[in-house]
Amino acid sequence: MFKAYKYRLYPTDEQKCQLIRSMGSARWFYNYALNLTSETYKETGKGLSRNDIIKLLPGLKKKHEWLTEPPSQSLQQVALDLSSAFLNFFEKRAKYPTFKKKHNKQSIRFPQSIALQGDYLKLPKLGKVYCKVSRLPEGKIKSVTVSLVPSGEFYASCLYDDGQEKPTANSDGKAVGIDCGLSHFAITSDGAKHGNPRYYRKYEDKLARKQKQLSRKQKGSNNRNKSRIKVAKVHSKIIRCREDFLHKLSRKLVDENQVIVVENLAVKNLVKNQKLAKSISDAGWGQFCTMLKYKTEWEGKLYIEVDRFFPSSKTCHFCLNQVESLPLNIRQWTCSQCNTQHDRDINAAINIKDEGLRLLAGGHLAAASGVRVRPSKGTAFTRR
Structure with missing residues (x-):
């Protein structure tokens, strides 16, 4: 490899x-x-x-x-x-x-x-x-x-x-679904929530001061070049802090699980939302998924992506009932059929895991991973 x-x-x-x-x-x-x-x-x-x-x-x-x-x-x-x-x-x-x-x-x-x-x-x-x-x-x-x-x-x-062949992917082991968010960076199907450090927001005021100082310098002068380097160092600090967080979290998830299932997010489309664009860019979801992918390949584990239009948040993972609408401000909801109370993010992570396992093995992985695999047909798989 x-x-x-x-x-x-x-x-x-x-x-x-x-x-x-x-x-x-x-x-x-x-x-x-x-x-x-x-x-x-x-x-x-x-x-x-x-x-x-x-x-x-x-x-x-x-x-x-x-x-x-x-x-x-x-x-x-x-x-x-x-x-x-x-x-x-x-x-x-x-x-x-x-x-x-x-x-x-x-x-x-x-x-x-x-x-x-x-x-x-x-x-x-x-x-x-x-x-x-x-x-x-x-x-x-x-x-x-x-x-x-x-x-x-x-x-x-x-x-x-390294002179070694790429290990064969093995699905025998624990499976986990991961739902990426902004309030919490990553929510797993086992109920764990990993906080969002928001490094850009943390250094935003310092970056604004350095950029303001840069704008006042005469173009082509040595002082402007010195000020430009100061701005670049703040950006470098943000990048290194974010990469450190993503590396540690991705390594933790890969070490603890054998099958990792995530959503295939279109980040370029998501950042078109003017109210959330800065927060989405600060989170680094795409880089996080890239780290998960190559680290699972190195370890001989499985990395699965679920279609981005799969209704993971609006589907009850217990009875597969799908609600018509679920705005972003609703973080808790109750299923109208089975009366199960759901945490929006945890429920989405469970649905992502079940859908990934269904796509992977069609049901034969349930005994090995110790999780329930949803049936192959149902209203929950309607793409919208």
Whole structure:
């Protein structure tokens, strides 16, 4: 299996300058190849392949000597990234590739002549760069992607091949359904509620003060650049706090359960609600589900997504009666048929779990997981 580990880099001033120049060269070549591919498609109806883009490098290096500063393999990786971007576009997994900007996050990939030696990361044309290694994985290192974030910090994402086959998913064990919310971040089918830390709200006032100070600085001045870094550091603090919370919660849920069932949420559509957009973006539901997915795959467990239109909140998990309407302000409700009192979120989590198990096994998993699986037909499965 391939696993990536992220480390903080502390390059010298000379190494910083060389990294920034190499990233600029890779960014320029990406934008040049993207523009040439688009123009070629408009003229001939066909784009450029990865090999066609790589063949452009010798002529460009003679014309622009600064293209020889980064390793040749890193520029070849640019062609691979661009071809992958077009493939994702044609298969409708992403939008049309866009040009990379100078002031956004910068990165460059080193696929060869790399090694992690103690507290130093060996990179081609850079030598040994001091690296804060938190954990040393087992396996062979395949590539290193060095990135520069707006706050001025360098990070290295090291991709390792541990030499082991991907474990076969096994459904024997405890199953849990997870309903994501705003009052509580995650509600599980066993009744546990995990609070929403709201890190953006926590640092919102501090961020507003830094942004106000930035707006008063003259554009292009050194003071404006210093103020920009202060704003970027606040954003970085929010991101790191959120990732720490999501990693710990997802690891806890994966360790305690064998089958994890969640809703397939369309976060891009949910943030169109102007009243809840900031809170939904602050929660990080999409990133949380991504963490759950790859961690369950690593452990040989099951990750299931239930259709987003499944009426989990409006369905009684006991008798499968479905109410016509259930506004968001109603957190407790009573079923009109069986008189069962429901907590809105816990009931939704139970329905998500039952629906996931029904989709997975059609009923044969009930004995193994110790839970009741709903029947395959009924009013509860009506999509609205």
